[in-house]
Amino acid sequence: MSRKLSREEKRVTELVRRRMRESKATELLGFDVESVHDGRAIFRLDVRPKHKQIHGVVHGGILAALADTTAAIAAYTVIPRGRELATLELNINYLEPVPGGRVKADARVLRSGRNFIVTECEIFNETGSLAAKALLTFSAASGDTLKK
Numbered sequence: 373m374s375r376k377l378s379r380e381e382k383r384v385t386e387l388v389r390r391r392m393r394e395s396k397a398t399e400l401l402g403f404d405v406e407s408v409h410d411g412r413a414i415f416r417l418d419v420r421p422k423h424k425q426i427h428g429v430v431h432g433g434i435l436a437a438l439a440d441t442t443a444a445i446a447a448y449t450v451i452p453r454g455r456e457l458a459t460l461e462l463n464i465n466y467l468e469p470v471p472g473g474r475v476k477a478d479a480r481v482l483r484s485g486r487n488f489i490v491t492e493c494e495i496f497n498e499t500g501s502l503a504a505k506a507l508l509t510f511s512a513a514s515g516d517t518l519k520k
Contacts, residue, residue, distance in 0.1 A: 381409040388413075388445055401434065403441055411481035413446040419472040429469040436464050439493040439506035443479040447489040447510045450481050457489070457510040464506040473498025487512055 377385065389405045392398045402423070406414040417423070417438055425431040444457055451457070479493035489512055495504040 377407055377409065381407065384408050384449070397437075398441060401437060403438060405445075406476070408445055408449060411446055411450050411484070413442050413449070413479045415442040415445075415477045415479075417475040417477070419470065419475060424472075427469075429471050430475065432464075432466055435466070435470065435475075435495055435504050436462060436506070438475070438477045439464055439479070439495060439504065440508065442477040443491040443493045443506065443508045444510060446479040446481050446493075447484075447491055447512075450484040450489060451512050455512050455514060457512055459508060460488070460511050461509040462506060463508075464504055466504050468497070468501060468503050470495075470497045470503045475503070 385405060385408045388408045392403070392405055402417055402420060404416045404418075406416050415438060419430055423430050423434045440459055440462055444459065447457055475498070476496045477493055478496070479491055481489060481491050483490040489510045491508045491510070493506045493508065494502055495506075497503045
Protein backbone atom coordinates (compact mmCIF):
# COMPACT_ATOMS: atom_id res chain seq x y z
CA MET A 373 0.00 0.00 0.00
CA SER A 374 1.34 3.43 -0.94
CA ARG A 375 1.53 6.14 1.68
CA LYS A 376 0.29 9.66 1.02
CA LEU A 377 3.06 12.07 -0.03
CA SER A 378 3.59 15.35 1.81
CA ARG A 379 3.41 18.66 -0.04
CA GLU A 380 7.24 18.82 -0.21
CA GLU A 381 7.46 15.24 -1.50
CA LYS A 382 4.89 16.05 -4.18
CA ARG A 383 6.92 19.13 -5.17
CA VAL A 384 10.15 17.13 -5.44
CA THR A 385 8.41 14.33 -7.35
CA GLU A 386 7.01 16.82 -9.88
CA LEU A 387 10.41 18.48 -10.24
CA VAL A 388 11.99 15.09 -11.01
CA ARG A 389 9.20 14.28 -13.50
CA ARG A 390 9.90 17.52 -15.39
CA ARG A 391 13.65 16.90 -15.32
CA MET A 392 13.28 13.29 -16.51
CA ARG A 393 11.32 14.49 -19.55
CA GLU A 394 14.57 16.16 -20.65
CA SER A 395 16.32 12.78 -20.78
CA LYS A 396 16.10 11.21 -24.22
CA ALA A 397 17.05 7.79 -22.79
CA THR A 398 14.31 7.88 -20.18
CA GLU A 399 11.81 8.98 -22.81
CA LEU A 400 12.94 6.24 -25.19
CA LEU A 401 12.71 3.55 -22.50
CA GLY A 402 9.36 4.77 -21.17
CA PHE A 403 10.22 5.17 -17.47
CA ASP A 404 7.71 7.12 -15.36
CA VAL A 405 8.29 8.74 -11.96
CA GLU A 406 5.84 7.62 -9.27
CA SER A 407 7.42 9.29 -6.23
CA VAL A 408 10.71 10.71 -4.95
CA HIS A 409 11.56 11.60 -1.36
CA ASP A 410 14.30 11.38 1.29
CA GLY A 411 16.63 8.69 -0.09
CA ARG A 412 13.92 6.85 -1.98
CA ALA A 413 12.55 6.80 -5.51
CA ILE A 414 9.84 4.72 -7.15
CA PHE A 415 9.57 4.49 -10.94
CA ARG A 416 7.22 2.52 -13.21
CA LEU A 417 7.47 0.98 -16.60
CA ASP A 418 4.47 -0.06 -18.67
CA VAL A 419 5.92 -2.91 -20.71
CA ARG A 420 5.64 -2.56 -24.49
CA PRO A 421 6.80 -4.92 -27.24
CA LYS A 422 9.96 -2.77 -27.67
CA HIS A 423 11.04 -3.77 -24.13
CA LYS A 424 10.97 -7.52 -24.81
CA GLN A 425 13.69 -9.82 -26.02
CA ILE A 426 13.17 -12.76 -28.41
CA HIS A 427 11.65 -15.01 -25.73
CA GLY A 428 8.81 -12.58 -25.07
CA VAL A 429 9.94 -11.22 -21.70
CA VAL A 430 11.45 -7.87 -20.71
CA HIS A 431 15.13 -7.69 -21.67
CA GLY A 432 17.47 -7.75 -18.69
CA GLY A 433 19.21 -4.62 -19.93
CA ILE A 434 15.94 -2.70 -19.72
CA LEU A 435 15.47 -3.83 -16.11
CA ALA A 436 19.08 -2.90 -15.30
CA ALA A 437 18.59 0.56 -16.84
CA LEU A 438 15.38 0.97 -14.80
CA ALA A 439 17.23 0.00 -11.60
CA ASP A 440 20.15 2.34 -12.42
CA THR A 441 17.90 5.30 -13.17
CA THR A 442 15.64 4.81 -10.16
CA ALA A 443 18.56 4.28 -7.75
CA ALA A 444 20.39 7.34 -9.10
CA ILE A 445 17.39 9.54 -8.43
CA ALA A 446 17.13 8.14 -4.89
CA ALA A 447 20.85 8.90 -4.42
CA TYR A 448 20.43 12.47 -5.71
CA THR A 449 18.01 13.16 -2.84
CA VAL A 450 20.80 12.75 -0.25
CA ILE A 451 23.67 14.73 -1.84
CA PRO A 452 24.24 18.48 -1.75
CA ARG A 453 23.25 20.61 -4.73
CA GLY A 454 25.96 20.95 -7.33
CA ARG A 455 27.25 17.42 -6.84
CA GLU A 456 27.03 14.92 -9.68
CA LEU A 457 26.66 11.14 -9.62
CA ALA A 458 28.25 8.45 -11.73
CA THR A 459 27.43 4.76 -11.44
CA LEU A 460 30.50 2.88 -10.27
CA GLU A 461 28.97 -0.54 -9.86
CA LEU A 462 25.69 -2.23 -10.64
CA ASN A 463 25.02 -5.81 -9.59
CA ILE A 464 21.60 -7.17 -10.49
CA ASN A 465 20.01 -10.54 -9.81
CA TYR A 466 17.12 -11.54 -12.06
CA LEU A 467 14.75 -13.65 -10.00
CA GLU A 468 11.94 -14.29 -12.46
CA PRO A 469 11.00 -13.29 -15.99
CA VAL A 470 8.76 -10.27 -16.58
CA PRO A 471 6.35 -11.06 -19.44
CA GLY A 472 4.53 -7.71 -19.44
CA GLY A 473 2.25 -5.40 -17.53
CA ARG A 474 3.32 -2.61 -15.19
CA VAL A 475 6.73 -2.98 -13.58
CA LYS A 476 7.61 -1.07 -10.41
CA ALA A 477 11.16 -0.16 -9.35
CA ASP A 478 11.62 0.83 -5.72
CA ALA A 479 15.07 2.22 -4.83
CA ARG A 480 16.44 3.32 -1.49
CA VAL A 481 19.71 4.68 -0.22
CA LEU A 482 21.47 2.25 2.12
CA ARG A 483 24.51 4.37 2.94
CA SER A 484 25.51 7.88 2.01
CA GLY A 485 29.11 8.93 2.49
CA ARG A 486 31.16 11.91 1.39
CA ASN A 487 32.24 10.32 -1.91
CA PHE A 488 30.05 7.23 -2.37
CA ILE A 489 26.38 6.37 -2.10
CA VAL A 490 25.22 2.75 -1.88
CA THR A 491 21.66 1.96 -2.94
CA GLU A 492 19.42 -1.00 -3.59
CA CYS A 493 16.59 -1.30 -6.07
CA GLU A 494 13.88 -3.92 -6.07
CA ILE A 495 11.89 -4.49 -9.25
CA PHE A 496 8.43 -5.97 -8.96
CA ASN A 497 6.29 -7.46 -11.72
CA GLU A 498 2.61 -6.67 -12.24
CA THR A 499 1.48 -9.18 -9.60
CA GLY A 500 3.83 -7.71 -6.99
CA SER A 501 6.39 -10.52 -7.09
CA LEU A 502 10.05 -9.58 -6.75
CA ALA A 503 11.45 -9.99 -10.27
CA ALA A 504 14.94 -8.49 -9.80
CA LYS A 505 17.10 -6.95 -7.10
CA ALA A 506 20.05 -4.64 -7.69
CA LEU A 507 22.80 -3.22 -5.52
CA LEU A 508 24.41 -0.06 -6.89
CA THR A 509 27.29 2.17 -5.87
CA PHE A 510 27.52 5.76 -7.08
CA SER A 511 30.41 8.19 -6.95
CA ALA A 512 29.44 11.67 -5.82
CA ALA A 513 31.74 14.41 -7.07
CA SER A 514 31.67 18.12 -7.70
CA GLY A 515 29.92 18.71 -11.01
CA ASP A 516 32.95 20.15 -12.78
CA THR A 517 35.04 17.00 -12.12
CA LEU A 518 32.77 14.91 -14.35
CA LYS A 519 33.17 17.24 -17.31
CA LYS A 520 36.16 17.26 -19.65
